[in-house]
Structure formats: C-alpha cells, structure tokens
Amino acid sequence: MCEVNITGGACAQQEVDAYIARALELYGREPDAxxxxxxxxxxxxxxRYHNQPFHRIRRITGYLVGTLDRFNDAKRAEERDRVKHSxxx
Numbered sequence: 795m796c797e798v799n800i801t802g803g804a805c806a807q808q809e810v811d812a813y814i815a816r817a818l819e820l821y822g823r824e825p826d827a828x829x830x831x832x833x834x835x836x837x838x839x840x841x842r843y844h845n846q847p848f849h850r851i852r853r854i855t856g857y858l859v860g861t862l863d864r865f866n867d868a869k870r871a872e873e874r875d876r877v878k879h880s881x882x883x
Contacts, residue, residue, distance in 0.1 A: 796824055803832035817841050 798810050817825045829840040849860050
C-alpha cells in the first residue's frame with residue numbers, strides 16, 4: 795500500500811490514483827510512498843522506493859551465473875585460476 799503525504803493543499807483521490815498509476819508506468823512498480831507538494835497550479839511529486847535486493851549475475855567461462863554452486867570441480871578451478879581485472883578509481 796502506497797503512503798501518500800500531501801502538503802500545501804488538498805488532492806482528490808482520483809488525482810492521487812493517477813500519480814500512483816504514473817509511477818507504475820515510469821518505474822514498473824508501485825512506490826512505497828509519494829510526497830505531493832501543491833503550490834498553486836503546480837504539483838511537485840517525489841516517489842520513494844525501498845531498496846530492491848540486487849542479485850549479481852556474472853559471465854563466467856561462457857555461462858551467465860549468479861553463484862558457483864552448480865559448477866563442477868573443473869569449472870570452479872577454471873573460475874579460480876582466471877585473471878581478474880579491476881578498475882582503478
């Protein structure tokens with residue numbers, strides 16, 4: 795359920811629903827909260843989302859993998875012995 799915080803005026807529920815639908819259209823998911831600031835004819839929106847869990851996918855030895863748990867000993871050794879590059883910041 796999306797929490798809606800309105801400041802500077804009042805907003806009809808139909809308008810709030812339209813803001814939520816717009817967030818779904820832009821970002822592919824419903825926001826956790828929307829801050830709506832009304833300034834005369836203008837409306838400022840701030841969508842807030844909680845962090846999504848991030849799963850790392852790597853291309854190792856020709857395969858796209860998230861973890862090495864399905865690799866046999868030979869593939870694990872191949873991954874262990876490969877040259878790893880990094881970027882200097």
